[in-house]
Amino acid sequence: MSSIPKTQKAYILTQGVEKLSLEDRPVPELKPGEVLLRVRASGLCHSDLHILDGSISLSSLCSLPASPILGHEIAGEIVAHGPNVDPDLFPTNQLYSVFGPNPCGLCSECRYGRDNLCLSPTRLIHGLGHPGGFEQYTAVNIRNLVKVPEGISPEVAAVTSDAVLTPYHALKKVYLTGLSRVLIIGLGGIGINAVQIAKAFGAHVTAFDLKESSRELARKFSADVVLDSLTVKEASHDYDVVVDVVGIQSSFEIALKQVKTYGSIVLIGLGSPVLNFFTTPLCLKETHILGTFWGTSQEQIEVFDLVKKGKIKPQVEVGKFEDLNEFFQKLKHGQIKSRVVITQTD
Ligand SMILES: [Zn+2]
Ligand SMILES: [Zn+2]
Numbered sequence: 139m140s141s142i143p144k145t146q147k148a149y150i151l152t153q154g155v156e157k158l159s160l161e162d163r164p165v166p167e168l169k170p171g172e173v174l175l176r177v178r179a180s181g182l183c184h185s186d187l188h189i190l191d192g193s194i195s196l197s198s199l200c201s202l203p204a205s206p207i208l209g210h211e212i213a214g215e216i217v218a219h220g221p222n223v224d225p226d227l228f229p230t231n232q233l234y235s236v237f238g239p240n241p242c243g244l245c246s247e248c249r250y251g252r253d254n255l256c257l258s259p260t261r262l263i264h265g266l267g268h269p270g271g272f273e274q275y276t277a278v279n280i281r282n283l284v285k286v287p288e289g290i291s292p293e294v295a296a297v298t299s300d301a302v303l304t305p306y307h308a309l310k311k312v313y314l315t316g317l318s319r320v321l322i323i324g325l326g327g328i329g330i331n332a333v334q335i336a337k338a339f340g341a342h343v344t345a346f347d348l349k350e351s352s353r354e355l356a357r358k359f360s361a362d363v364v365l366d367s368l369t370v371k372e373a374s375h376d377y378d379v380v381v382d383v384v385g386i387q388s389s390f391e392i393a394l395k396q397v398k399t400y401g402s403i404v405l406i407g408l409g410s411p412v413l414n415f416f417t418t419p420l421c422l423k424e425t426h427i428l429g430t431f432w433g434t435s436q437e438q439i440e441v442f443d444l445v446k447k448g449k450i451k452p453q454v455e456v457g458k459f460e461d462l463n464e465f466f467q468k469l470k471h472g473q474i475k476s477r478v479v480i481t482q483t484d
Contacts, residue, residue: 142174142217148273149462151206156190157463158208158272166269166277168220173228175236175278179292180271181211181454182462182469182478183300184326185408189266190466193411200267201259209272210265211479212236213286213295223280233286235299235442236271236278237435238264243281254307254432271296272462274482284438287446293454293479294445297327300432301477302441302452305332305381307433308404309339312379316340319376321396322361324383324407325352327477330453332381332406334359338449344377346392351475355453377401385409394425402426454479 146165149158168174186208188194196204213235219225240263241248241256248256262268269276286295305328314320318341322332325347333356336343344363345356353364378401380393385407393403394415403425420427433441444450453476457465465478 142275146274147459148207148269149209151189151196151208153195154192158190158466160460160462163207163273165275168218168277170221171223171279171281172220172277173216173223173280173283174218174220175212175214175234175276176217177209177212177214177271177274177276177482178233179211179213179296179479179481180209180265181296181300182465182480183211184469185210185266187466187470188408191470196267200262202262202267204262204267205269207269207273207276208265209270210238210263211296211300212238212264212271212276212278213292213299214271214276217275220277228280228283233290233292233295234278234283235286235295235438236264236276237282237284237438238266238299239432239435240264240268240279240282241435251434251436254434272480274459282435284435284442287442290442290445293456293481294452295442296479297452297454297477298441298445299438301327302331302335302445302450303433303438304328304406304430305383306335306441306444307437308332308381308406308428308430309335309379310437311428311430312402312404314339314341314379318342318378319374319398320344321346321377321380321393322383323347323380323389323392325349325356326383327453327474328406329381329383330355330359330476331450332383333361334450335444336381337361338444341379349472355475359451379404381406383407385413387413390415394420397423397425399423400425402428404428404430406430453477456481
């Protein structure tokens with residue numbers, strides 16, 4: 139593996155500084171069970187923005203010292219195998235996505251198959267504690283490698299590992315059928331995939347967003363009804379499931395009003411750290427409020443199957459590694475319609 143350099147370029151986070159700095163860093167040394175990925179694509183997520191503007195501190199997400207390298211939607215190719223890794227099982231001529239939650243595999247949640255909720259105090263999420271994809275080379279334990287089916291590009295593979303997996307996991311929790319009526323609030327990078335997933339499950343889908351460009355995408359992906367800010371007040375109040383991809387007080391209040399008796403509100407967006415609600419109507423309707431976090435490693439395999447079959451077409455806007463900070467500014471100012479992915483070529 140003589141072609142692997144000793145140093146690489148990596149974007150470094152400094153607490154309180156909104157711009158990431160591009161620096162020379164050592165290429166990671168591999169521990170037993172790890173491979174070295176040449177990163178080909180990394181997605182930019184709103185949670186990265188929260189870290190950059192200081193509203194979420196990286197140290198609050200992990201008990202161990204956090205790496206300053208963000209990027210939790212990663213796709214790449216193996217360029218080196220660490221000790222105890224069989225190269226025949228993990229070939230180099232293959233694209234992989236990374237299962238970001240980086241679970242221990244041993245705790246009770248992992249053993250129940252809910253490895254997105256791993257309880258290990260020492261686990262570090264890729265790009266949110268563990269070094270992420272905003273570098274040229276990254277070390278990944280083989281248990282976090284998910285093979286990407288042929289024909290799926292690195293940029294689509296990267297976003298599938300979060301922006302598709304997250305709404306898929308959320309909607310699987312509510313067991314949709316062909317009779318289910320679903321309202322999706324917020325049609326950005328995650329919401330537009332939620333529309334496609336709910337349609338793939340056979341549900342009747344109503345999509346709502348304040349932005350016309352987002353509503354246009356929802357129409358393209360066959361939402362049954364598309365609403366703007368005015369008409370949502372007149373909507374039917376009989377949704378079995380309301381998916382709140384925004385997670386601020388006003389979106390949550392729409393969800394509470396529109397969900398039917400005994401229906402479910404699935405909260406994906408973390409737009410506000412606190413949400414308020416009146417207890418009496420909630421109890422009288424026996425509303426279920428479900429928290430949801432990312433997805434399981436098995437579900438990451440399932441979403442690739444859906445993307446491969448064309449049931450979900452993740453929307454991406456592609457940029458260059460060198461322009462990462464510029465794209466974060468665009469994301470911050472609402473100038474991104476779908477999901478930005480930065481790509482790296484040799
Ligand atoms: Zn994310
Ligand atoms: Zn675990």
